[in-house]
Amino acid sequence: MQSEKLAQQMAFICEIEKLKTVYRQNTVIDQSRKENSAEHSWHLAIMALILADYSKDPNIDVLRVIKMVLIHDLVEIDAGDTFLYDESGNADKLQREERAAARIFGLLPDEQKKELSELWREFDERSSPDALFAAALDNMQPVINHYLSDGCGIRGHDITSEQVVEKKQFIGEIAPALWSYTKQTIEKSKERGFYKLEMSEK
Amino acid sequence: MQSEKLAQQMAFICEIEKLKTVYRQNTVIDQSRKENSAEHSWHLAIMALILADYSKDPNIDVLRVIKMVLIHDLVEIDAGDTFLYDESGNADKLQREERAAARIFGLLPDEQKKELSELWREFDERSSPDALFAAALDNMQPVINHYLSDGCGIRGHDITSEQVVEKKQFIGEIAPALWSYTKQTIEKSKERGFYKLEMSEK
Numbered sequence: 001m002q003s004e005k006l007a008q009q010m011a012f013i014c015e016i017e018k019l020k021t022v023y024r025q026n027t028v029i030d031q032s033r034k035e036n037s038a039e040h041s042w043h044l045a046i047m048a049l050i051l052a053d054y055s056k057d058p059n060i061d062v063l064r065v066i067k068m069v070l071i072h073d074l075v076e077i078d079a080g081d082t083f084l085y086d087e088s089g090n091a092d093k094l095q096r097e098e099r100a101a102a103r104i105f106g107l108l109p110d111e112q113k114k115e116l117s118e119l120w121r122e123f124d125e126r127s128s129p130d131a132l133f134a135a136a137l138d139n140m141q142p143v144i145n146h147y148l149s150d151g152c153g154i155r156g157h158d159i160t161s162e163q164v165v166e167k168k169q170f171i172g173e174i175a176p177a178l179w180s181y182t183k184q185t186i187e188k189s190k191e192r193g194f195y196k197l198e199m200s201e202k
Numbered sequence: 203m204q205s206e207k208l209a210q211q212m213a214f215i216c217e218i219e220k221l222k223t224v225y226r227q228n229t230v231i232d233q234s235r236k237e238n239s240a241e242h243s244w245h246l247a248i249m250a251l252i253l254a255d256y257s258k259d260p261n262i263d264v265l266r267v268i269k270m271v272l273i274h275d276l277v278e279i280d281a282g283d284t285f286l287y288d289e290s291g292n293a294d295k296l297q298r299e300e301r302a303a304a305r306i307f308g309l310l311p312d313e314q315k316k317e318l319s320e321l322w323r324e325f326d327e328r329s330s331p332d333a334l335f336a337a338a339l340d341n342m343q344p345v346i347n348h349y350l351s352d353g354c355g356i357r358g359h360d361i362t363s364e365q366v367v368e369k370k371q372f373i374g375e376i377a378p379a380l381w382s383y384t385k386q387t388i389e390k391s392k393e394r395g396f397y398k399l400e401m402s403e404k
Contacts, residue, residue, distance in 0.1 A: 002386070006379055009252050016248060017231040017350055020241045029219040033235070039222045042244035046218060046272055050211050050314060063265045070247050112252060144212075148219055177208055184204070
């Protein structure tokens, strides 16, 4: 007989299938379709595995970082993906995502509901070294993806390279070498014309 | 200045973008497109996180299982996805995947190349309790996905429910409760007509 606990866990595992159909602004590398939040999360988890040594704080817990990036976007199943540069969308993002977290993590048995809700909140608030490193990866990956997919997802978005640098430069406090790589990629992207020109550059 | 080590790691992280465009036989839940191996791997990683307690062996290492499922399909970037029931495709699968593993993990610095190559081989050979649990999840997820997506990916494939049970029943040795759930899902899928009928059932 199936336990109530397993039934709850499987309800959650079936529910999260939906994240594969939540699409982001950017595309996959062959530009055939938008990237979804599930494969984005997978990419971050492998980045955490490979790049953990670049954390300025040597005490980060890689398993916790991986857990965070795997689940960080689940709230988008209800709340949708909000583009980093969308000011009006970001105004009520927290409220929408809080409701989504309550429903989606609420499918799980109490102990796992508590663990995953807390990990999500910690990520969202960047309130620990693990969460800061996870946020650094989450901000680094789109820059790389934009570069690899010829600017798809950022071209025509009325965004200057200065705005990108402003949003992302916190990476430098958390993982200096990764910020250096990210910044170089922003510069190469600028040379290739992915961003709107500054007033002074026109 | 960027270190040689970081350059190698970033070459790997850029290369694996391609897994998002390696498509499997089954579809995503709204049947709008085939599932790809990156989002499939993400799903398995969360399953490992949520379901680890069902391993009959209580000593599995969840972080190792998660690492395995995150990387288990990277060889498909070169070797393609081979359908479980494709006998001719499976005949030279190992050789194609060995070459792919050498190239793709070979992008990494030596230490990480060694770690990931060994994890991949361990998974592929099911040569440890961690690898067996990872393989159980990898065999459980498509059954659930087929059920959730109305049989897309299994209907019309000339496969009987007995063939599915035969391929998957090893799960029962590794995680009895998960096999019980999977077997129930196979039975419900059979009732919904996803599989070819046995000779005796016609």
